Amino acid sequence: MRPHGRDALASLYFEYPIFDDHALPWDTGYSYYRGKKILEFQMPDSANEKFRPMYNLQQQYIEQFLYQCVEKNPFIEMRWRSELMQINKDTDTVHLDIKDPLRSYTIACDWVVAADGARSTTRRLCGHRLNGENYEGRYVIADVQMDHDFLTIRRALFDPKSRPGGTVLIHKQPHNIWRIDYQLGPEENAQDAIAETSVRQSVAAVLADIGYAGTWDLEWWSIYSANTLLLDDYRDGRIFFAGDSAHNVPIFGVRGLNNGIADGFNIGWKLAYFLTDKADIDILDSYTPERRGATLDVFANATKSTRFMTPPTQGWQVMRDAALSLALTDTRFGKLANPRQMTPYTYAQSPLTHKDDATFTAGPKSGAVFLDAPYADGYLCDALSGSYSLIYFGQTPPDDQDWCNVLKADPHSTLGDLYDAQNGTAYLIRPDLHIAGRWKHFDKTRFDASLAKAALR
Numbered sequence: 174m175r176p177h178g179r180d181a182l183a184s185l186y187f188e189y190p191i192f193d194d195h196a197l198p199w200d201t202g203y204s205y206y207r208g209k210k211i212l213e214f215q216m217p218d219s220a221n222e223k224f225r226p227m228y229n230l231q232q233q234y235i236e237q238f239l240y241q242c243v244e245k246n247p248f249i250e251m252r253w254r255s256e257l258m259q260i261n262k263d264t265d266t267v268h269l270d271i272k273d274p275l276r277s278y279t280i281a282c283d284w285v286v287a288a289d290g291a292r293s294t295t296r297r298l299c300g301h302r303l304n305g306e307n308y309e310g311r312y313v314i315a316d317v318q319m320d321h322d323f324l325t326i327r328r329a330l331f332d333p334k335s336r337p338g339g340t341v342l343i344h345k346q347p348h349n350i351w352r353i354d355y356q357l358g359p360e361e362n363a364q365d366a367i368a369e370t371s372v373r374q375s376v377a378a379v380l381a382d383i384g385y386a387g388t389w390d391l392e393w394w395s396i397y398s399a400n401t402l403l404l405d406d407y408r409d410g411r412i413f414f415a416g417d418s419a420h421n422v423p424i425f426g427v428r429g430l431n432n433g434i435a436d437g438f439n440i441g442w443k444l445a446y447f448l449t450d451k452a453d454i455d456i457l458d459s460y461t462p463e464r465r466g467a468t469l470d471v472f473a474n475a476t477k478s479t480r481f482m483t484p485p486t487q488g489w490q491v492m493r494d495a496a497l498s499l500a501l502t503d504t505r506f507g508k509l510a511n512p513r514q515m516t517p518y519t520y521a522q523s524p525l526t527h528k529d530d531a532t533f534t535a536g537p538k539s540g541a542v543f544l545d546a547p548y549a550d551g552y553l554c555d556a557l558s559g560s561y562s563l564i565y566f567g568q569t570p571p572d573d574q575d576w577c578n579v580l581k582a583d584p585h586s587t588l589g590d591l592y593d594a595q596n597g598t599a600y601l602i603r604p605d606l607h608i609a610g611r612w613k614h615f616d617k618t619r620f621d622a623s624l625a626k627a628a629l630r
């Protein structure tokens with residue numbers, strides 16, 4: 174597991190700041206064609222924000238930290254070695270047949286979030302299928318332990334000596350582990366390619382390409398190909414699909430786990446608001462359009478990267494190679510050789526998003542993810558607490574409500590500038606850090622149950 178976006182990390186940070194201590198931040202990428210650098214890109218970043226644009230962190234740490242977090246939560250009971258065997262649905266309840274090493278039993282559930290992965294049993298038992306495309310290109314992915322002093326910069330090698338005609342991606346992970354992804358040629362047999370001796374030979378060739386001559390060890394390896402597959406609906410009555418059970422996204426969008434975390438955060442706060450009577454049941458209808466929309470957005474971006482990284486036809490290959498050759502002498506073409514990073518999706522069309530106020534000339538739009546900035550003695554993300562928050566720019570903010578906490582901010586501050594604020598401007602931020610609405614001249618008398626209803630309708 175490698176790159177995670179600022180938004181995903183910020184959502185985890187609410188519960189578990191240790192993520193930030195372990196992960197390696199990065200904002201720079203280099204692309205090379207036949208050994209020559211053709212692109213050096215920098216992701217937008219600023220000292221105003223607590224988190225860097227991207228972080229590399231192995232998935233096992235994320236799972237460990239999530240588990241430690243779950244363990245501390247008195248409302249969650251973890252049952253290991255328990256397998257879902259059958260589902261029976263009636264109008265008000267979902268009955269799950271569970272088998273563990275000691276017994277079989279049934280749990281009656283009001284609501285189910287099915288996060289049971291790409292081969293989801295829940296999806297199969299409910300009779301749903303993922304629809305979309307499988308891509309041809311196959312990649313071997315290898316984790317290598319080595320004391321390599323290169324900075325945490327993502328490297329993409331096109332047509333390197335180690336993989337003529339193919340591509341290679343290299344990322345630094347915590348604890349001196351380097352992740353190397355290399356493309357297999359059409360003539361290479363997958364079984365042979367993942368034999369340990371072949372992987373060692375291929376890794377050695379890549380390391381020679383990047384000029385590393387020290388010792389190294391092979392930690393782990395696997396093989397994958399890119400898919401853009403998703404469910405038509407992320408909800409089946411009282412069951413919500415989240416993560417890989419709802420979608421398989423290509424690796425080049427680095428959005429698999431990132432997207433799954435956003436799914437979980439999205440349905441998590443909505444169920445909590447509904448179950449504690451802070452929102453009515455319609456709030457649950459916004460889950461599919463928001464999260465399926467986000468997946469389709471990832472597909473749109475990742476498909477472009479996938480075609481560039483692993484051209485699907487001879488025609489794409491010719492165009493890709495032409496662009497790379499031109500990039501040797503013209504930097505404008507180098508921009509094409511950037512395996513795209515993930516960007517957070519804007520819920521502009523969501524039923525929970527207020528129409529954007531067109532009088533703003535800057536700041537995060539309605540539906541977009543919030544923008545971090547210095548606030549009080551820390552950062553805005555520290556002040557957002559997991560419920561709805563209203564940032565009011567001015568001296569006399571409205572009173573706190575039970576559904577929302579109110580933050581007073583100075584319009585003449587960095588935060589005010591970034592949010593294009595003046596006296597009386599307000600931004601309403603959802604628990605998952607997306608902007609529910611913004612008003613240049615906020616009408617405080619509207620900040621009551623009617624706004625709550627509108628926000629949560």
Ligand SMILES: Cc1cc2nc3c(=O)[nH]c(=O)nc-3n(C[C@H](O)[C@H](O)[C@H](O)COP(=O)(O)OP(=O)(O)OC[C@H]3O[C@@H](n4cnc5c(N)ncnc54)[C@H](O)[C@@H]3O)c2cc1C
Pocket residue numbers: 174175176177232255256257258288289290291292293294295314395397415416417418424427428429430431432433
């Ligand atoms: C090689 C590789 C590299 C990747 N790199 C990245 C990356 O850089 N960035 C990124 O964001 N994503 C990446 N991903 C994707 C990421 O790993 C997945 O998107 C993520 O693991 C999905 O999480 P999930 O919880 O939905 O499913 P999973 O992690 O698959 O978890 C599903 C869980 O459900 C359990 N389960 C399954 N069936 C049952 C059943 N019948 N009963 C009970 N439990 C069941 C399984 O045991 C498992 O614990 C990568 C994936 C691969 C394969």
